[in-house]
Amino acid sequence: MEFPNCTVVDHPLVKHKLTLMRRAETSTASFRALLQEISLLLAYEAFRDLKLRDEEIQTPMAKTVAPVLDGKKLVLVAILRAGQGILDGMLQLVPSARVGHIGLYRDPETLAAVEYYYRVPGQLADRDVVVCDPMLATGNSAVAALQRLKRNKPGSVRFVCLLASPEGLTNLREHHPDVHVYTAAIDERLDEHGYIIPGLGDAGDRLFGTK
Ligand code: URA
Numbered sequence: 001m002e003f004p005n006c007t008v009v010d011h012p013l014v015k016h017k018l019t020l021m022r023r024a025e026t027s028t029a030s031f032r033a034l035l036q037e038i039s040l041l042l043a044y045e046a047f048r049d050l051k052l053r054d055e056e057i058q059t060p061m062a063k064t065v066a067p068v069l070d071g072k073k074l075v076l077v078a079i080l081r082a083g084q085g086i087l088d089g090m091l092q093l094v095p096s097a098r099v100g101h102i103g104l105y106r107d108p109e110t111l112a113a114v115e116y117y118y119r120v121p122g123q124l125a126d127r128d129v130v131v132c133d134p135m136l137a138t139g140n141s142a143v144a145a146l147q148r149l150k151r152n153k154p155g156s157v158r159f160v161c162l163l164a165s166p167e168g169l170t171n172l173r174e175h176h177p178d179v180h181v182y183t184a185a186i187d188e189r190l191d192e193h194g195y196i197i198p199g200l201g202d203a204g205d206r207l208f209g210t211k
Pocket of ligand 1: 082195
């Protein structure tokens with residue numbers, strides 16, 4: 001299946017690290033470290049089209065004109081709680097980014113997203129926003145988070161996840177065709193509980209060691 005709204009970052013390092021993360025026996029510490037490392041690599045791709053402007057600088061040798069990032073500071077928004085793992089990796093690459101959090105949980109019966117927390121930097125207009133959540137499964141949380149975020153009128157929005165399902169990508173595209181997704185892999189399907197198969201289990205539990 002083709003997903004025009006999605007870029008799969010299929011670099012060998014990303015693939016290798018993702019396989020380590022999928023393994024059931026991988027420790028919490030390793031899982032956390034690997035998620036940070038992959039997130040940095042995903043961010044590298046997600047930020048490929050950031051605008052630049054030329055600035056005149058002085059090197060130890062000569063004056064020259066060199067590119068620097070243009071525009072306002074980036075905004076990274078983590079969907080709690082597992083999105084924090086991606087955020088930590090991305091912040092290594094863009095340490096001056098502003099940070100927001102959106103708290104959503106999945107109703108276990110309906111799998112619908114329920115919001116319990118929302119705090120993002122003010123004045124999102126003209127800012128590039130990246131929403132982070134490791135698992136794009138049903139896509140319901142992502143759709144709800146993006147709907148809420150768009151009320152603050154961000155300049156542009158991208159979505160970065162570790163794994164996506166075909167169902168989640170279709171759902172996201174239907175509701176937010178303007179939001180491009182960057183992921184390490186698109187897996188086969190969802191199970192009856194909305195988990196990604198083969199996936200890697202519950203990303204939050206594996207990241208925080210809560211199971
Ligand atoms: N959330 C997870 O943590 N894992 C899945 O497979 C689906 C949703």
